[in-house]
Amino acid sequence: AAPIITIDGPSASGKTSVARLVAQRLGIPYISSGLLYRAVALMCLLENVTAEEIEHRLGKYRLELHPTPEANRVLLNGKDVTESLHNLEVDAVVSAVAKRPGVRAYVNAVLRELPGPFVIDGRDMGSTVFPEAKYKFYLTASPEVRASRRVPERDAAYETVLAEILRRDQADATQSAPAKDALLLDTSHLDLDGVVQAVLGHLTE
Numbered sequence: 001a002a003p004i005i006t007i008d009g010p011s012a013s014g015k016t017s018v019a020r021l022v023a024q025r026l027g028i029p030y031i032s033s034g035l036l037y038r039a040v041a042l043m044c045l046l047e048n049v050t051a052e053e054i055e056h057r058l059g060k061y062r063l064e065l066h067p068t069p070e071a072n073r074v075l076l077n078g079k080d081v082t083e084s085l086h087n088l089e090v091d092a093v094v095s096a097v098a099k100r101p102g103v104r105a106y107v108n109a110v111l112r113e114l115p116g117p118f119v120i121d122g123r124d125m126g127s128t129v130f131p132e133a134k135y136k137f138y139l140t141a142s143p144e145v146r147a148s149r150r151v152p153e154r155d156a157a158y159e160t161v162l163a164e165i166l167r168r169d170q171a172d173a174t175q176s177a178p179a180k181d182a183l184l185l186d187t188s189h190l191d192l193d194g195v196v197q198a199v200l201g202h203l204t205e
């Protein structure tokens, strides 16, 4: 079977950047599962309803994820909403949305349809969605390091971003336990290329 590589970890641990570069090196697609949770969070903002309410309205939406080598595009009822998924408004509601069992089932169904091979990042890719994956990684870094990495991606001050990361760590704790067979990599003292090399170094055929 085509290999699946899972890269999980907390907010701003670098999992998406690492997944993208590892996939490019291997010549296979990468997939960011968080984009789908972010798309459901966007549905809440668009409809002005709570996470609980959106769980009952998922049938109104057709959610598609299109992996390209450079980026993932997310379509909601045929409209590309990718550029609306990474901001503090979505950050603020996404954990509550991701806690809903119906939302997790909805997202996981989209993910399980994707044909391998691919590198996929998220929180529970190795533990729950792709337990059979051939290679599993779990990236960590201190909250301070993660906040510094995220500041350039948000229009906000370091303290705001750090507070948001600490809040989301707590909110996401239940769905973020590393798979038992994942390799833990503390990236606090590694740059992006260092992490990519560490991951590639563990892949053997």
Ligand code: CDP
Pocket (backbone or CB within 6 Å): 010, 011, 012, 013, 033, 034, 035, 037, 038, 094, 095, 096, 098, 099, 121, 122, 123, 124, 125, 168, 172, 175
């Ligand atoms: O990098 P960051 O964690 O900020 O973003 P993300 O990977 O796009 O994930 C956004 C949110 O989606 C997380 O805070 C989780 O609440 C949720 N998520 C999840 O529950 N399970 C996943 N596999 C991926 C994301």
